[in-house]
Amino acid sequence: MKRTTHAARAAALAGAVALVLTACSGDADESSDDDAAGGESDGSPLVIGSLLPVTGSLAFLGPPEIAGVDLAIEEINEAGGVNGGDIEVVHGDSGDAENLAVAIQTVDDLLSQSVHVIVGAASSSVTFGVIDTVTEAETVMFSPANTSPGLSGYSDFYFRTAPPDSVQGNALGNLVAGDGHERVGILVFNDDYGTGLRNVVEETLVAEGVEVTYGGAADNEEFAPKQNNYEAEVQAVMATDPDAIVLIAFEETAVIVPQLFQAGYDTSNLYFTDGNTANYPDLDGGVLEGAKGTIPGAFPSDEFQERLLGVDPDLTEYSYSAESYDAVILSALAAQLGGTNDAATVQANLPAVSGAEGGTECTSYAECVELIDGGEDIMYVGQSGVGPFNEDNDPSSAFIGIYEYDAENAITWTEAIFGEVAG
Amino acid sequence: MAATLGGLMLAMSPAAAAAAAEECVASPELGCLSGSVRGGAGPADGVVILVEDPEGETETITTGDDGSWSVEIPANGSYTLTLDVGTLPEGEQLADPDQNPRQLRAVVGATRTVNFELGEPEAEAPSAESGEGGTDSLAGEDDGGDVILGDDVSTSSITPERVAQQAAAGLRFGLVLALASVGLSLIYGTTGLSSFSHGEQVTLGALLTYVFVSLMGWPLVPAIILAVLICAGTGWLQDVGIWRPLRRRGVGLVQSMIVTIGLALALQYLFQLVFGGGTVSILSYIPGTWTLGPVRLNIPSYYSMGISIVVLLAVGWFLLRTRTGRATRAVSDNPALAAASGIDVDRIIRLVWVMATGLAGLAGVLLALIFNGANWTLGMQMLLLMFAAVTLGGLGTAFGALVGSLVIGMVVEMANLVIPTDLKYAAALVILILVLMVRPQGILGRAERIG
Numbered sequence: 001m002k003r004t005t006h007a008a009r010a011a012a013l014a015g016a017v018a019l020v021l022t023a024c025s026g027d028a029d030e031s032s033d034d035d036a037a038g039g040e041s042d043g044s045p046l047v048i049g050s051l052l053p054v055t056g057s058l059a060f061l062g063p064p065e066i067a068g069v070d071l072a073i074e075e076i077n078e079a080g081g082v083n084g085g086d087i088e089v090v091h092g093d094s095g096d097a098e099n100l101a102v103a104i105q106t107v108d109d110l111l112s113q114s115v116h117v118i119v120g121a122a123s124s125s126v127t128f129g130v131i132d133t134v135t136e137a138e139t140v141m142f143s144p145a146n147t148s149p150g151l152s153g154y155s156d157f158y159f160r161t162a163p164p165d166s167v168q169g170n171a172l173g174n175l176v177a178g179d180g181h182e183r184v185g186i187l188v189f190n191d192d193y194g195t196g197l198r199n200v201v202e203e204t205l206v207a208e209g210v211e212v213t214y215g216g217a218a219d220n221e222e223f224a225p226k227q228n229n230y231e232a233e234v235q236a237v238m239a240t241d242p243d244a245i246v247l248i249a250f251e252e253t254a255v256i257v258p259q260l261f262q263a264g265y266d267t268s269n270l271y272f273t274d275g276n277t278a279n280y281p282d283l284d285g286g287v288l289e290g291a292k293g294t295i296p297g298a299f300p301s302d303e304f305q306e307r308l309l310g311v312d313p314d315l316t317e318y319s320y321s322a323e324s325y326d327a328v329i330l331s332a333l334a335a336q337l338g339g340t341n342d343a344a345t346v347q348a349n350l351p352a353v354s355g356a357e358g359g360t361e362c363t364s365y366a367e368c369v370e371l372i373d374g375g376e377d378i379m380y381v382g383q384s385g386v387g388p389f390n391e392d393n394d395p396s397s398a399f400i401g402i403y404e405y406d407a408e409n410a411i412t413w414t415e416a417i418f419g420e421v422a423g
Numbered sequence: 424m425a426a427t428l429g430g431l432m433l434a435m436s437p438a439a440a441a442a443a444a445e446e447c448v449a450s451p452e453l454g455c456l457s458g459s460v461r462g463g464a465g466p467a468d469g470v471v472i473l474v475e476d477p478e479g480e481t482e483t484i485t486t487g488d489d490g491s492w493s494v495e496i497p498a499n500g501s502y503t504l505t506l507d508v509g510t511l512p513e514g515e516q517l518a519d520p521d522q523n524p525r526q527l528r529a530v531v532g533a534t535r536t537v538n539f540e541l542g543e544p545e546a547e548a549p550s551a552e553s554g555e556g557g558t559d560s561l562a563g564e565d566d567g568g569d570v571i572l573g574d575d576v577s578t579s580s581i582t583p584e585r586v587a588q589q590a591a592a593g594l595r596f597g598l599v600l601a602l603a604s605v606g607l608s609l610i611y612g613t614t615g616l617s618s619f620s621h622g623e624q625v626t627l628g629a630l631l632t633y634v635f636v637s638l639m640g641w642p643l644v645p646a647i648i649l650a651v652l653i654c655a656g657t658g659w660l661q662d663v664g665i666w667r668p669l670r671r672r673g674v675g676l677v678q679s680m681i682v683t684i685g686l687a688l689a690l691q692y693l694f695q696l697v698f699g700g701g702t703v704s705i706l707s708y709i710p711g712t713w714t715l716g717p718v719r720l721n722i723p724s725y726y727s728m729g730i731s732i733v734v735l736l737a738v739g740w741f742l743l744r745t746r747t748g749r750a751t752r753a754v755s756d757n758p759a760l761a762a763a764s765g766i767d768v769d770r771i772i773r774l775v776w777v778m779a780t781g782l783a784g785l786a787g788v789l790l791a792l793i794f795n796g797a798n799w800t801l802g803m804q805m806l807l808l809m810f811a812a813v814t815l816g817g818l819g820t821a822f823g824a825l826v827g828s829l830v831i832g833m834v835v836e837m838a839n840l841v842i843p844t845d846l847k848y849a850a851a852l853v854i855l856i857l858v859l860m861v862r863p864q865g866i867l868g869r870a871e872r873i874g
Contacts, residue, residue, distance in 0.1 A: 057700070098700070174536040178459060180489070190845050209462070209518065209540045220843035228702075228794045228801050231592045232839045232847060239580040251798075254702045258709045258795035262721045284708045298532065361499075381499075385532060399533050415449050416533035 045085040046341040048073065048328055049092060049110035051103060051120025051130070056096030061122050061319055065144055066091065067312040068324030069119055072332075074311065079366035082332045083341055090115055097125035104130055111137050116343040117331045119324060124148035131158060139343045142331060144323035147274065147296055149196050153392035157347050161323040161330070161384050163296050163398030165197045167419040168273065171400035172294045173204025175417070176244055176271055185242035186215030187233060187249070187256065190222035194248045197273055201246055213240035225252060234259045246271045254280065261287055280409040288405040298322055298385040298399040299413045326382035329365050330354060333380055337372050355379025355388035387420070396421050447493040455534040456502060457493030459486070462515060462541025466490025471507040476500065499530045506539050518542040581840055584717040589837045591718040595793065597832020598731035602786035603805060604812040604824040605738055606779025612755035612819035613775045614666070615676050619683040621783055621809060622802030623690035628654050628784025629791035629801055630694060633703045647788050654784025658776040666776065667769060694799035704796040723792035730789065734782070735825060742821055751775060755819060808835065808848070811855045817865030826866050830854065
C-alpha cells in the first residue's frame, strides 16, 4: 500500500520534473529531451539542494550544516566551479521526523527545481521518509548526519559522510573497556537505534573480555521508551553491580540519570551515545562530571572553524559541519571527474573521488581538481576524516568524537577515535 | 609540519619514545595508537610491543603499570603491531594468538584503541566443547574470582534487599496511583461514565506545578496547593460546560465516553504544544534520599506516601462519616431515588468531579516529584493502570480502587524480577484478567459500595 503511494508520488514527480525540464530546455537553444537523470552537458550548472533542519527538534543542527554547505559552495566557485560553471545551491528545510510533511514538501520543491544532489537529511527517520522519492527520481541523496544501519546500501543513489552506528558502537565499547571497567550494564531502550547500537557495543565489550552484566542482546532487558518511571529498571541494573553503565536512550535520559543518582550509583561512570550526549543544564552541577559520551564525526579544526565563521559569524555549534562540507566537495569532484553536471555522473563517480579505488590524496577542491585535470586518480581526504565509500556507499572508516562532562553537566570534546566500518 | 614531527619521533630512542607516548593525545597534526594489555589477573606491565610504521621503521613500546601503552602516529597508513609474547608475565598468554601480529590502519587526528586480552586461548569456546571439562571448570573458576554474583545474572541478582526495595517502590507507586484511581472510581460510581480524560488531569497537575515552581520561582508547597485547586477548578468547569449539558440532553454513556476520549486527545496535544515533547522537572535539583533498612527512596517519595495516606483516609472519612459523603453514596446507588429524597444530584455530581480532578492533579504532582520529571504523556501512561486498578478492586468502590492500585503498583514495580522489563505494564493487565476470572466483581466488589 505504502509502496504504491510512493510509486504514484514518484511517478507524478517524475512527470512534473520532466515537464519543467522540457519547458526549460525549450527556452534554451539546443538541448532536446533531457530527463532528470539525463546528461545536461550544455554547460548548465551543478545544482545542490539542501534538506537540512531549519525548524523542528533538530533545528540546532541546522546552522553548522548549512554553513558547511555554503562554505563548500564558496570555495568551489573560487576554484573555478564545476566543469567550467559555478555550482549553485537551493536551501530547503527538512523539519523533523514528527513533521515529515515539511521534508516531503521540500523534496518536491527541490526536485521541481531539478537539483542534482540533495544534501540531507540530518535525521535518519526523515531520510527514511523521503529517500524513495529522491532516489526514484534518480537524484543523489547525500546525508551528512544519518547513522542508521538500515540505510547502509539502501540505494545506489544514497551516500553519507556520517558513519553507521556500528563504528560508534565499536568506539564506545573500546572507550569503556579502555577506561578499565570490567562489569558493564547496558540500559537500552527498545528502539531500532538503541538495540542496533547495543549489539555492537556488547560485541566489542565481550571481545575485550568485559562482562556485560545487564541489558545484553540475549537478556530481554530493554526498557520501553518514553516512560516516566524507571525505578524497576534502575534497581535491576544496580543489582548486577556494574562498575560502568552505558545508557542508550533519547529524552528518557533526563529522567533516568536522577533515578540512577538517587539509587546510589556513581553517575560519573555513565557512558552516553550520540542520542543523548548533550548538555544537561537542568541537572545539579557535577552530577554528570566525568561521564563520557560519543558523537560520530571529527571535531572541526580551529582553522576550519574560522572558515565556517567567515560564512556564518553566528555559529556556536559545529556538529556535522565538516560532514556537510565534504558532501558538497565530494559531489562537485564526482561531477568534475565525470565531466558532466548531472546526478547520474555524480552517483557513478562518488566512490572513485572518495578514493575507493585508491589514488593520490588531496585535501581541498582546488588541489583535487588539479590532479583530476592531470589525469590522476584521487582520494579526497576531507574535513570529516571519513574513509573512501565501501560497496554500501557508507564511509569505510570514520572518526568518533569522545566528549566528557564537566562540572556544569556540559560536554567538552576530548579526543577523536578512529574506527573502521565492518563488512 | 607533520613530517618534521614524524622525523623527530622516529629519531628518538625507544625508551624516550615510550615515555613520551604515555601521554599521547591526538591533535590535528598527530594520531595515536593506544590500548592496554590485561587479563583476568589484571593489567600486565613491562610487555613489549613492536610498532612498525608504513615505511617499515619499527618502534618499541613497553606497557606501563596499568597495562596501558600508546604510540604517536605522525602519518596516515597501515601499521603492524607485534606483541612480544616472551615479555608477558609468567603463566600468561594471549587469549587470541591469531590477533598477533595485528595489522591496522591509523590516521593523524584521532586515537585508535587496540587492546590485547590475556587468558585461556579458547576462553570463548569451552561452553561449546563441554567434553573438555578441565579447561571448562578452570575458566569458570577464573570468572568466579572476579564476579561475586555468579554467571546467571537474571536469577542470581534477586536478593532480599532488591525485593524489599522494589516492593517499597511498588507501595509508593500504588499509593499515588490510588489517589488518581479513587477519583476515577467516584466518577464512575456516581455517573456511570468511564472518563478517559482522567489521565490528562494527572498530567495537568504535574505541568501546572512545573510552571509555578520552575518557571515562576514559587516555593513548592503553595505551588502544589494552587495547582491542585486549579485542577479541581477544571473539574467544576468541565461539569458546568460539558457533562451537565450532556446529561440534560440525555446523551448516552457511550457517547459521553467518546467525548472524554476526544477531550483526552485534545488535552494531550495541547500539553505537547505548550510544553514540548521533552521531560520537564519541577525541582531544579535532584532531591536527596533516605535509607530505611534495605530500602532507599528519594525524600519526595516518603512525603508522597504520607500525603497519599492522609488524603485517602480523608476521602474515606468523607464518604463514610459526612452528610455529603453519604449523599454521594446515595446518588451512586440510585440517582432517581436520591433526587426524590431531596438530594441535589447535580450538586453531588459536580462535587465528585471537583474532588476527582483535584485528586488526580495531586497524584500528578507527586508522581512528577517522585520520578524527577513529567512529560505530556505522564497521564496517558497512567490511565490504563488506573482503569486496571479500579476494575481489579471492584468497579465504583472507592476502597476497591485503593486495593486495586496497591496490587497494580506492586506488580508494575516488581514484575521485572521474573519477566522482561518492558513487559511490566502487560503483567499488571494480565493480573487483572486472572483476578476477574476468579472474582468477576473485583477484589472488593461486595464491600463498601459507594452507594
